[in-house]
Amino acid sequence: MRLCIVGTGYVGLVTGTCFAEMGNEVIAVDKDAQKVDMLARGDVPIYEPGLSELIVRNVAEKRLTFTTDLARGVAHAEIIFVCVGTPPSADGSSDLTAVTDVARAIAKMMTSYKLIVVKSTVPVGTCAALETHMATLTDHQFDVASNPEFLKEGAAVDDFFRPDRVVVGASSDRALKKLRYLYAPFLRTGRPLIEMATASSEMTKHVSNAMLASRISFINEVAALCDVVGADVEEVRRGMASDHRIGSQFLFPGLGFGGSCFPKDLASLAHVGRENGRRMHLSEAAALVNEEARQRFLARIVDHFSGDLSGKTLAFWGLAFKPRTDDVREAPALYLINSIAAKWPAATLRAHDPVAMDRAADAIVGKVEYGREYYKILEGADALVISTEWNEYRTPDFERMRSLMRAPVIFDGRNLHDLDMMREMKFTYYSVGRPTVTP
Ligand SMILES: NC(=O)c1ccc[n+]([C@@H]2O[C@H](COP(=O)([O-])OP(=O)(O)OC[C@H]3O[C@@H](n4cnc5c(N)ncnc54)[C@H](O)[C@@H]3O)[C@@H](O)[C@H]2O)c1
Incomplete structure (x- = not known):
């Protein structure tokens, strides 16, 4: 499948790389140009056991590319994963600025149906709010799904390849069908894809x-x-x-x-x-x-x-x-x-x-x-x-x-x-x- 991953931190980098390893064509986007340059050269900005080798291999086989150009990622992908940070605000709430900015930009850039999957950890109600907001910015069809990430830093690659479970929150069959197909190779050991409301x-x-x-x-x-x-x-x-x-x-x-x-x-x-x-x-x-x-x-x-x-x-x-x-x-x-x-x-x-x-x-x-x-x-x-x-x-x-x-x-x-x-x-x-x- 053609995927775009937005945010190449601990979660986005592991997600994009592991999907690429399964044969998907992944464009990974980050606003941090220095990070993107490093990754494009094969230098990995974080320490995560086993990740570096996978990145190098998938970049060499052209299944994984890094860019700062979100429009390129959006044009390429049928599924766009949002993996940007959601840091704490002073009152304890999640700062959703990055998630909202990315969703808004995607809505303005898309020229055909897109499935937007929120992997960033967000408070309940965020996906619904994004969906409402995006609908005001585009006439194209789209779905927003929730797919939280449970990987542990230090064992992230292994966790991604062998998850205890994959949780997916979506209301549309079209979205669910795509995510079931995408995750099937990771769940061959019989671990469940648990579908639920967003x-x-x-x-x-x-x-x-x-x-x-x-x-x-x-x-x-x-x-x-x-x-x-x-x-x-x-x-x-x-x-x-x-x-x-x-x-x-x-x-x-x-x-x-x-x-x-x-x-x-x-x-x-x-x-x-x-x-x-x-x-x-x-x-x-x-x-x-x-x-x-x-x-x-x-x-x-x-x-x-x-x-x-x-x-x-x-x-x-x-x-x-x-x-x-x-x-x-x-x-x-x-x-x-x-x-x-x-x-x-x-x-x-x-x-x-x-x-x-x-x-x-x-x-x-x-x-x-x-x-x-x-x-x-x-x-x-x-x-x-x-x-x-x-x-x-x-x-x-x-x-x-x-x-x-x-x-x-x-x-x-x-x-x-x-x-x-x-x-x-x-x-x-x-x-x-x-x-x-x-x-
Ligand atoms: N780190 C973990 O172990 C872990 C596990 C599960 C879930 N999560 C959740 O996943 C999300 C990401 O966490 P992380 O640790 O990977 O964060 P991170 O800070 O390591 O990476 C976030 C990346 O997003 C990029 N970014 C920010 N705004 C952007 C924008 N507008 N466009 C493009 N790129 C942008 C940043 O430059 C950065 O590279 C958070 O919501 C976190 O709570 C993290």
Whole structure:
């Protein structure tokens, strides 16, 4: 099929590339000319495992092209996917400027029937509003469908090729037929294409993220109580998660969730609730608990140094909001670093991340020394803060760490290490919801 993808960020780039890999002819459009130039040269602006090879192959086979020219994409395609950002506004609502601009431009450019598919995460009612607006701008037939994306950064290509399900919200048979055909190769393992009303599809995405975020906040709230009453949240988690009704996913205590989706989607859902006279108490609470989790962790660091980090050297392992991505949006590590840098400019902050250091440098306000070697940044450090659970931080050489650091102190925001091991290695070890180890 001939497709146009508008927005070549994490979602658009993966979507366009995976569709091209299945034999579709894809024109991917972005307003960012620098990004388009990079992509056209075969340079991939984001880190996403497996994506680069697919882009290079599909560009070479001329199934995937990049342009800033939306009119070219619209003329080429029978289906146009809108994958632009929907960032949070100050009041928590989704800023739909980019989505609306793109829909308006498509309506003005189209000269025949088009199916416009909204993949961006949008509040319920957006597709209907776009449809009404577009109808005032064109005499040509068109459909607007909702097809939210559930991929996880770090495993996005695999998720796209092997989705748990594909959700489609559309009211026209013509639209549904096209989307069933397009997605059929991805659903050969028997996973469902779930068809529903457009509003239900929009809601499905928002509430799925709210549910996952709530699980993380739930276990973090449990961890906070464990800290006070002397229980070990890791033992509690194992006990809980073994109940098959509960399960183990998204139930890991730590610094809380970040990223471009959970925080903004919770806020947007809560905003929709308020606008419609229905408080979304659980979503609001999940956001609050998440905020408190990072604040409590920061307070623990500050307390250890008796309230003053001036002159101290802290090394951070991990900047991305989670492993296997370079995305640092709302990353807990950035909250910690920016907070410390703002209050104690005389603290020395060092950081390592396998892929996210360049992006983090753009988002960090204070002065940070970035190290390409994660042991090296421990030299003379008064403490290590583990802020992202990259695999290489899971079984480090503790003897070597002790020999490099000024003081053997670890603040583990991801509960990576075993308490007995920490005792044996004579570290002062703080984690989340577990007893503190002191040598
Ligand atoms: N990142 C994720 O893991 C994820 C997962 C599921 C859903 N989503 C949703 O998908 C949407 C996109 O997310 P993302 O992370 O890919 O965003 P992103 O910020 O990485 O990419 C958005 C892209 O859209 C481009 N853009 C903005 N306005 C444009 C315009 N008018 N014309 C052409 N291009 C334009 C930007 O230049 C950018 O390249 C959001 O609504 C997000 O909530 C994201």
